[in-house]
Structure formats: C-alpha cells, structure tokens
Amino acid sequence: MAFTVTILGSSSALPTSNRSLTAHVLNADERFFLIDCGEGTQLQLRRFKAKLGRLDHIFITHLHGDHVLGLPGLISSLNLLGRTNDLHIYAHPDLKKILNQLLAHFFTHLNFTIVYHLLNSCSFEQIYEDSKMTVHSFPLKHRIPTCGFIFRQKPRLLNIRKDMIEFYKIPVKQIYAIKCGEDYMTDEGIIIPNSSLTFEASHPKAYAFCSDTAYNEDIIPYIKDVDLLYHEATFADEDHPRAIETFHSTASQAASIARLANAKRLVIGHFSARYKDITPLLEQARTIFPVTDAADDGLMFDI
Amino acid sequence: MAFTVTILGSSSALPTSNRSLTAHVLNADERFFLIDCGEGTQLQLRRFKAKLGRLDHIFITHLHGDHVLGLPGLISSLNLLGRTNDLHIYAHPDLKKILNQLLAHFFTHLNFTIVYHLLNSCSFEQIYEDSKMTVHSFPLKHRIPTCGFIFRQKPRLLNIRKDMIEFYKIPVKQIYAIKCGEDYMTDEGIIIPNSSLTFEASHPKAYAFCSDTAYNEDIIPYIKDVDLLYHEATFADEDHPRAIETFHSTASQAASIARLANAKRLVIGHFSARYKDITPLLEQARTIFPVTDAADDGLMFDI
Numbered sequence: 001m002a003f004t005v006t007i008l009g010s011s012s013a014l015p016t017s018n019r020s021l022t023a024h025v026l027n028a029d030e031r032f033f034l035i036d037c038g039e040g041t042q043l044q045l046r047r048f049k050a051k052l053g054r055l056d057h058i059f060i061t062h063l064h065g066d067h068v069l070g071l072p073g074l075i076s077s078l079n080l081l082g083r084t085n086d087l088h089i090y091a092h093p094d095l096k097k098i099l100n101q102l103l104a105h106f107f108t109h110l111n112f113t114i115v116y117h118l119l120n121s122c123s124f125e126q127i128y129e130d131s132k133m134t135v136h137s138f139p140l141k142h143r144i145p146t147c148g149f150i151f152r153q154k155p156r157l158l159n160i161r162k163d164m165i166e167f168y169k170i171p172v173k174q175i176y177a178i179k180c181g182e183d184y185m186t187d188e189g190i191i192i193p194n195s196s197l198t199f200e201a202s203h204p205k206a207y208a209f210c211s212d213t214a215y216n217e218d219i220i221p222y223i224k225d226v227d228l229l230y231h232e233a234t235f236a237d238e239d240h241p242r243a244i245e246t247f248h249s250t251a252s253q254a255a256s257i258a259r260l261a262n263a264k265r266l267v268i269g270h271f272s273a274r275y276k277d278i279t280p281l282l283e284q285a286r287t288i289f290p291v292t293d294a295a296d297d298g299l300m301f302d303i
Numbered sequence: 304m305a306f307t308v309t310i311l312g313s314s315s316a317l318p319t320s321n322r323s324l325t326a327h328v329l330n331a332d333e334r335f336f337l338i339d340c341g342e343g344t345q346l347q348l349r350r351f352k353a354k355l356g357r358l359d360h361i362f363i364t365h366l367h368g369d370h371v372l373g374l375p376g377l378i379s380s381l382n383l384l385g386r387t388n389d390l391h392i393y394a395h396p397d398l399k400k401i402l403n404q405l406l407a408h409f410f411t412h413l414n415f416t417i418v419y420h421l422l423n424s425c426s427f428e429q430i431y432e433d434s435k436m437t438v439h440s441f442p443l444k445h446r447i448p449t450c451g452f453i454f455r456q457k458p459r460l461l462n463i464r465k466d467m468i469e470f471y472k473i474p475v476k477q478i479y480a481i482k483c484g485e486d487y488m489t490d491e492g493i494i495i496p497n498s499s500l501t502f503e504a505s506h507p508k509a510y511a512f513c514s515d516t517a518y519n520e521d522i523i524p525y526i527k528d529v530d531l532l533y534h535e536a537t538f539a540d541e542d543h544p545r546a547i548e549t550f551h552s553t554a555s556q557a558a559s560i561a562r563l564a565n566a567k568r569l570v571i572g573h574f575s576a577r578y579k580d581i582t583p584l585l586e587q588a589r590t591i592f593p594v595t596d597a598a599d600d601g602l603m604f605d606i
Contacts, residue, residue, distance in 0.1 A: 014383045017349040021376075039376040040343040046320040065409040069376050073324075073342040076368050080317045098408050105401050106368040 001029045001132070003153060003205045003303045005228060007269065008044035010295035012212075012234045012248075013066040014273040015040070020297050021066045022270060024230065025050050026151055026207060028133055034058045035149060035209050041070035042077050048298050052081060057128065059135065060091035061211060062121075062146035068095065072102045075110070083112045090117040090127050090137070092145055121145035124222055138222040140213035142247045148210040150223055156201035164197045205303045208263075211270050214244070215253040223261045228303045230295070231257055233268035236275065237284050251281040255288035269295030304332045304435070306456060306508045306606045308531060310572065311347035313598035315515075315537045315551075316369040317576040318343070323600050324369045325573060327533065328353050329454055329510060331436055337361045338452060338512050344373035345380050351601055355384060360431065362438065363394035364514060365424075365449035371398065375405045378413070386415045393420040393430050393440070395448055424448035427525055441525040443516035445550045451513040453526055459504035467500045508606045511566075514573050517547070518556040526564045531606045533598070534560055536571035539578065540587050554584040558591035572598025 004027045009020035021038025025045065032055040034041070045052060055078075060068055071089075078087065089095065096116045103110065117127055121139050128135035132154055137147040157179035164170070170184060178184055184192045208223040211232035223229060234248035243250050249257075251268055258266035266289050271278050278294050285292040293299070307330045314322035324341025328348065335358040337344070348355060358381075363371055371394075381390065392398065399419045406413065420430060424442050431438035435457055440450040460482035467473070473487060481487055487495045511526040514535035526532060537551035546553050552560075554571060561569035569592050574581050581597050588595040596602070 014380050015346050015349065017346075020346060039373065040346050043318050043320075043323060043343050046318065063408065065375060065379050069372075069379075069409075070342065072368060073372050076372075077317050094408070098405070101404055102401070105366065105397070106372075 001153075002027050003029075003207070004300055005207055005230070005303065006048050006050070006300045007267070007295045007297060008041055008048060009038050010269040010271060010297055010299075011066075012232075012270045012272050013064070015066075016273050018297065019271065019273075020044055021070070022211060023070065024209060025055075028151070028153075030054060031056070033135075033151065036061055036067040036211070037070040037074060038066045039069040039073075042074040044297065045074075048300075052078060053083070055087075056085060057088045057135075058090070059127075059137075059149050059209075060089065060095060061140070061148065061209070062142060062144055063092050063094055063098070064144065064212070067212075068098075071095075071099060072106065075099075075103065075114070076107065079107065079110050079112070086113045086115050088115045088117060088128075090119055090135075092121065092147075093118040119147050121147050136222065138219060140210060140219065141216040142212045142214065146212060148208065148213070148219060148222070150206060150208040150226065152206040153204035155204050158194070158198035159201050160198050161196075164192075168192060168197075170197075207303055210257070212248055214247040215249050215257070217257070217260060219257070220261050223257075223263070225262050225264075227264045228267065228301055229258050229261060229263040229265070230267050230269065232270035233281055233285060234270050234272050236281050239272075239274075251284040252288055255285040255292060258289040258292070263289075264291065265301070266292040267295050267299075267301065268292060271295075304456075305330050306332075306510070307603055308510055308533070308606065309351050309353070309603045310570070310598045310600060311344055311351060312341050313572040313574060313600055313602075314369075315535075315573045315575050316367070318369075319576050321600065322574065322576075323347055324373070325514060326373065327512060328358075331454070331456075333357060334359070336438075336454065339364055339370040339514070340373040340377060341369045342372040342376075345377040347600065348377075351603075355381060356386070358390075359388060360391045360438075361393070362430075362440075362452050362512075363392065363398060364443070364451065364512070365445060365447055366395050366397055366401070367447065367515070370515075371401075374398075374402060375409065378402075378406065378417070379410065382410065382413050382415070389416045389418050391418045391420060391431075393422055393438075395424065395450075396421040422450050424450050439525065441522060443513060443522065444519040445515045445517065449515060451511065451516070451522060451525070453509060453511040453529065455509040456507035458507050461497070461501035462504050463501050464499075467495075471495060471500075473500075510606055513560070515551055517550040518552050518560070520560070520563060522560070523564050526560075526566070528565050528567075530567045531570065531604055532561050532564060532566035532568070533570050533572065535573035536584055536588060537573050537575050539584050542575075542577075554587040555591055558588040558595060561592040561595070566592075567594065568604070569595040570598050570602075570604065571595060574598075 312323035
C-alpha cells in the first residue's frame with residue numbers, strides 16, 4: 001500500500017522563486033490527503049500529479065494566510081472539474097466563516113458539500129478514521145491556535161502463507177480467522193498452529209506534521225516512534241531570538257524533537273526566505289539527528 | 304524607456320500544470336503595473352523577476368476568483384517585505400469589502416495603506432495619469448461588471464540633436480523650449496528653425512488588456528491603433544456555443560477585434576484547460592490576423 005508524502009511548498013510566509021507556500025500531500029493507497037493549503041497549492045498538486053478527484057480530506061493546521069489562502073482557488077477548481085462528492089475540511093472553527101464569505105463572493109453555486117470538522121487545538125484527539133488509517137490532531141505552540149497532525153496506518157492482519165492454504169486445502173471462509181491469529185483445525189481434527197500458517201504484516205507506518213510551532217517537548221508523546229516527522233525549522237540556530245519572538249523553531253530544535261520522539265526520519269521545512277542556501281540549517285539539524293532531509297518543492301518520501 | 308509586458312498566467316479559470324491564472328505585468332521604465340492577480344501571481348512575479356518594491360498600481364478587470372485570489376497573498380508578502388508606500392488598487396467597488404474582510408482575518412496590521420480606486424465599468428474613463436503615461440478603463444461584456452484597460456505612453460518631447468547644441472552653443476535653459484518645438488535665436492539674432500535642431504521622438508506606445516469578454520465591437524474606438532492588444536480567446540472556434548454561453552471569445556473573434564482595431568500585434572490567452580495544445584486556436588486567429596501570438600507563462604513582449 002502506497003504511503004508517500006510529497007512536499008508541495010517549503011517556504012515560510014514569504015514564498016521565493018523556487019519555494020512555494022506550505023502544503024504536503026499524503027498518498028495513502030491512491031487516496032490523497034492534503035495538509036495545509038498555501039496559495040498556489042492547486043498548481044503544485046497538478047505539477048506533482050496528485051489526483052484531485054481522489055482528494056476528499058484537507059487538514060489545516062492554523063489560520064495564517066500562508067497555510068490557507070490556496071483553499072478558495074482549489075475549491076473553485078474542484079467545482080469546475082465536476083466534483084459532487086463531499087469535501088471534508090478539518091480546521092479551526094473560524095475557517096468556515098472565512099471560506100463561506102469568500103465562496104459567497106466568488107461562486108454562485110458549489111456542486112458539492114463542504115463538511116467542516118472543527119478542530120480543538122487544546123488536546124490530542126482522533127479526528128479521522130477509516131478501515132486503514134487514523135488521523136489525530138494535537139496542540140502546537142504558535143501565535144494563534146495551531147494543530148499538528150499524525151497519520152497512522154492501522155495494524156494490518158497477518159499475512160497468510162499461500163503454500164499452506166494449498167497444502168491444507170484451507171477453505172476461503174476460514175482465511176479471515178487465520179489472518180486474525182486463530183489456529184486451523186483440519187478435517188481430521190489436527191490443529192495447525194497459526195504461526196505455521198502466517199507471517200507478520202509489515203509494520204504500520206506513521207507520518208507526523210508539525211508546523212508552525214515553537215520548540216515544544218509536550219508533543220513528544222503524540223509523535224513517539226513516528227516513521228517520518230515533518231517539523232518546521234523556519235530559522236537557523238543563530239536566529240534563535242527571532243524564532244522565540246515569532247513562535248517558530250530552529251533547525252536544531254526540530255532535530256531535538258525528532259531525537260526525543262525516536263523518529264525514524266526527519267524532514268525540516270518552512271524555511272524563512274532570508275536563507276538563500278539552507279545547507280547550514282540542514283547541517284545544524286544533522287548534528288543532532290543525522291537522518292534529516294531538507295524539504296524541497298516536489299520532494300517525495302516513500303514512508 | 305522600457306515598455307514591456309510579461310505574461311504571468313495564461314489559463315482560464317482552471318489552471319493547468321504549465322499555465323497559471325491570469326496576470327500580466329507591465330514594466331514601464333522599471334515601474335511595474337500589475338493587471339489582474341490570479342492565485343499564484345506573487346510566485347510568478349518572483350519567478351519572472353518583477354521588482355515588487357516598484358509595484359505601486361494593480362488593475363483588476365473583474366471579481367472572478369481566477370483574476371483576484373492572488374491579491375491577499377501578494378499584499379501579505381509586500382507587507383513582510385517592509386513596504387510602507389501606498390498601494391493603489393483599481394477595481395470594482397466590492398473588492399474593498401472582500402479584501403478588508405480577508406485582511407482582518409489574516410493580518411493584525413499592514414504597514415502601508417491600500418488606496419482603492421473604484422472603477423465604473425459602464426464607460427470609458429481615465430483612471431491613472433503620471434508624467435509619462437495614462438491608463439483608461441472601458442466596459443467589457445462579461446457575466447459580471449468587467450473592465451478592459453489601455454495603457455498609453457504620453458507623446459514625448461522632440462529629441463534634440465547634440466551636435467547642434469554644441470555647434471550653436473545653446474544654453475541649457477533653452478533646451479526645454481526647443482524640445483517643445485520652438486525655434487532658437489542665436490546671440491546674433493539669427494533664427495535657427497526647430498527642424499534643424501530636433502528629430503522626432505519615438506512613437507508613444509499603447510497596450511490594451513481585454514479579458515474576460517464576449518465578442519464586442521463596441522470596444523474598438525478605445526483600443527484603436529494599439530501597439531499590443533491582449534484579447535482573451537478562451538475557446539476554439541468550434542466551441543463558439545460555449546463561448547456565447549459563458550460570455551467569452553473564440554480565437555477568431557479575438558483576431559477580428561484586432562483587425563477592426565488596426566492593432567499592430569495581438570496576443571491571445573485565457574485558454575480553457577480543455578485544450579492540451581493551443582496550436583489550433585493560434586492558427587484560427589492567424590487566419591484573420593496574422594501577427595498573433597499565443598500567451599504563455601513568462602512570455603515577454605517588448606512593445
């Protein structure tokens with residue numbers, strides 16, 4: 001099952017000629033989950049081949065313009081593309097009012113319904129669940145109410161050994177029970193232990209999105225052991241005072257969070273436009289957490 | 304004096320992977336005039352090296368999302384870049400309310416003033432003037448009130464022949480009068496005719512922007528003899544019924560307007576995303592008006 005993240009924008013509030021505004025898209029088995037939607041996101045989604053028809057859920061961390069101003073245009077385009085399915089938006093309650101005002105100005109009629117899921121930015125909460133994954137939100141520490149998100153695949157059933165199905169001629173109706181861990185009893189009454197019939201499914205993957213936020217160890221329990229952690233690193237270490245002032249993080253702080261959370265891999269992003277070259281930020285992070293990458297527009301992570 | 308137009312976006316309402324939403328930027332002697340501001344315009348301005356610090360005037364044809372949704376992000380970025388100069392926006396009166404609502408949501412404080420110039424979309428009106436150029440708006444024919452714009456350089460003073468200045472030792476204080484067409488009288492009382500001292504300045508250039516609009520010959524007087532006419536051609540000729548329905552133009556209609564207006568050059572754009580290849584539209588236009596180009600993001604016209 002695909003579980004890949006594509007970075008659509010890697011700049012902080014001020015975009016540059018090669019870094020667009022914040023948005024990530026998670027491809028979970030060809031269903032697309034959008035996280036944040038800065039201006040230009042619909043253009044980046046097209047550029048990087050996301051299937052707009054399979055985008056049903058949009059998660060917005062907070063209501064700063066660089067994380068949401070792509071929504072009206074994206075919604076307009078989905079409408080023009082003939083969408084009729086509900087579109088689910090998970091965001092701070094105020095977004096509904098803002099979007100409704102804009103949509104009233106610019107669209108006579110949407111052919112689909114926007115279902116708003118209002119986020120509580122004060123606690124850890126499950127906000128989405130389907131047969132294969134869950135999404136939880138948790139509080140980040142920014143100038144306005146802000147949520148992080150963690151997308152977790154559900155543990156999968158055991159894999160069954162095809163050779164054993166054939167050998168014991170196991171009927172189809174028994175397969176699900178065996179995949180759930182039960183033993184199998186043959187017609188002759190012999191019990192075949194489950195361990196002879198199955199092997200472990202692959203480890204369920206998790207991806208956490210933490211932007212925008214000041215350094216905040218309180219999030220560690222929510223993102224513990226995550227496979228891919230995206231954590232903002234708006235500033236280089238030497239600009240720590242500016243990070244404190246604006247409730248953002250430095251490269252080393254992002255790396256410290258990754259290390260404390262025992263993340264398998266870290267990607268830093270949301271870089272201030274003041275850095276023409278972000279190599280020093282990457283080096284600062286790698287000193288603390290070696291398995292760090294720097295976000296770049298179009299960069300894809302297969303988790 | 305530079306008088307160049309760069310196309311920042313050439314798609315109609317639905318952007319594609321290589322066509323962004325409508326915006327043109329006119330560089331008039333390193334002052335930048337923006338016409339329309341679809342989503343992503345600030346990214347395109349950076350990509351195509353417009354100087355944001357010298358962008359003081361933004362002209363909005365009409366309040367469809369694909370022509371205005373780039374404004375909040377652009378204004379935010381100008382603020383982050385430290386702008387303090389007034390920003391002049393020429394648009395339908397409703398824009399002020401829409402933008403004010405958005406700015407109230409997303410910005411605590413702008414460090415500059417937005418000066419709104421409210422357009423009357425029913426008549427031909429001068430809306431801007433400085434020492435070098437004028438801008439007029441005129442009515443287009445679309446589903447909502449829509450203006451076209453014509454940017455005209457003012458006729459320039461005569462050029463003075465430097466060799467004649469030296470030969471007659473003409474004092475500096477006389478130069479302006481000679482450039483205005485006066486003769487020169489030497490200390491000996493000899494009258495030197497102006498034609499011996501000057502030569503014609505280059506023809507003042509004009510650029511007209513006509514989008515979005517149904518075919519409308521009423522605009523011909525306003526754009527007569529224009530050096531560069533941008534006219535939308537959302538549809539190919541075979542989709543004429545759709546053009547009528549949506550108050551847009553076909554490629555041949557754009558070309559007919561150019562021919563009737565005696566334009567020197569035509570550029571068509573605002574192409575529907577249904578056309579993967581716009582060569583047929585270009586061919587249809589060139590059959591009627593040979594000096595036609597197809598808009599493309601980043602394409603620059605030196606007028």
